[in-house]
Amino acid sequence: MRFDVFTLFPEVFYPYLDLSILARARQRGLAEVHVHNIRDWATDKHHVVDDEPYGGGGGMVMKPEPIFAAVEGVLGRPPAAPVILLTPQGRPFSHAVAAELAQYPHLALLCGRYEGVDERVRQHLVSDEISIGDYVLTGGELAALVVLDAVVRLLPGVLGDPDAPHKDSHAMGLLEYPHYTRPAVFRGWEVPAVLRSGDHGRIARWRREQALRRTWERRPDLLARADLTAEERALIARWEAEAR
Numbered sequence: 001m002r003f004d005v006f007t008l009f010p011e012v013f014y015p016y017l018d019l020s021i022l023a024r025a026r027q028r029g030l031a032e033v034h035v036h037n038i039r040d041w042a043t044d045k046h047h048v049v050d051d052e053p054y055g056g057g058g059g060m061v062m063k064p065e066p067i068f069a070a071v072e073g074v075l076g077r078p079p080a081a082p083v084i085l086l087t088p089q090g091r092p093f094s095h096a097v098a099a100e101l102a103q104y105p106h107l108a109l110l111c112g113r114y115e116g117v118d119e120r121v122r123q124h125l126v127s128d129e130i131s132i133g134d135y136v137l138t139g140g141e142l143a144a145l146v147v148l149d150a151v152v153r154l155l156p157g158v159l160g161d162p163d164a165p166h167k168d169s170h171a172m173g174l175l176e177y178p179h180y181t182r183p184a185v186f187r188g189w190e191v192p193a194v195l196r197s198g199d200h201g202r203i204a205r206w207r208r209e210q211a212l213r214r215t216w217e218r219r220p221d222l223l224a225r226a227d228l229t230a231e232e233r234a235l236i237a238r239w240e241a242e243a244r
């Protein structure tokens with residue numbers, strides 16, 4: 001899968017992209033990431049990329065010309081891939097959105113700065129808008145890395161365990177069960193005996209129940225959409241009755 005990232009701060013990306021799973025995915029050709037500096041497409045002497053907003057008010061706005069020139073210079077006109085604007089006004093990012101984006105062979109990510117991009121970029125160049133949460137960052141770079149990371153780890157072959165992305169929190173509509181590793185006892189706190197029993201059936205049942213319990217305690221809103229058996233619904237009803 002190919003990503004083209006458009007930003008005023010390309011140096012933000014490589015320290016993260018050059019680490020761990022993302023670095024290996026790129027080395028193995030599973031993900032290709034090209035980061036472009038929008039300023040390189042500004043044609044005036046000082047490579048100006050922002051200007052004051054029409055109508056007054058504080059802050060600066062990213063000018064449309066360098067953004068159109070950068071995206072169309074790399075992807076053609078019209079762009080050969082979906083162009084996603086990172087913005088706090090976009091649709092909320094989630095596992096489902098990451099899985100949807102992982103189906104594309106090629107995506108462009110456009111990072112805003114200042115007060116954001118000129119509205120004509122949003123209207124005539126961008127095909128999708130994504131927010132990573134209900135808060136405002138100083139720029140779209142972290143948001144683009146969040147999207148990139150979440151999408152790349154879903155690509156076939158990226159994670160050693162091919163089932164891992166399907167077991168993680170949110171993939172199954174539940175939060176994941178708790179994990180433990182050696183030592184079996186740390187400061188007197190023991191790893192649950194069931195995990196050391198070697199009985200894979202019991203372990204799977206314990207993990208499922210823990211995932212249900214965590215989701216019920218922390219994110220009960222997820223349970224309404226989760227795929228649960230009648231027995232599991234009854235178990236949750238029992239916890240609810242006990243909590244009253």
Ligand code: SAM
Nearest residue numbers: 086087088112115116131132136137139140143
């Ligand atoms: N004035 C804008 C508004 O109120 O909607 C916020 C601009 S913000 C300071 C600058 C840039 O950071 C945005 O253009 C966007 O690219 C990025 N950004 C900020 N918060 C974000 C979020 N929650 N999700 C995705 N991108 C975000």
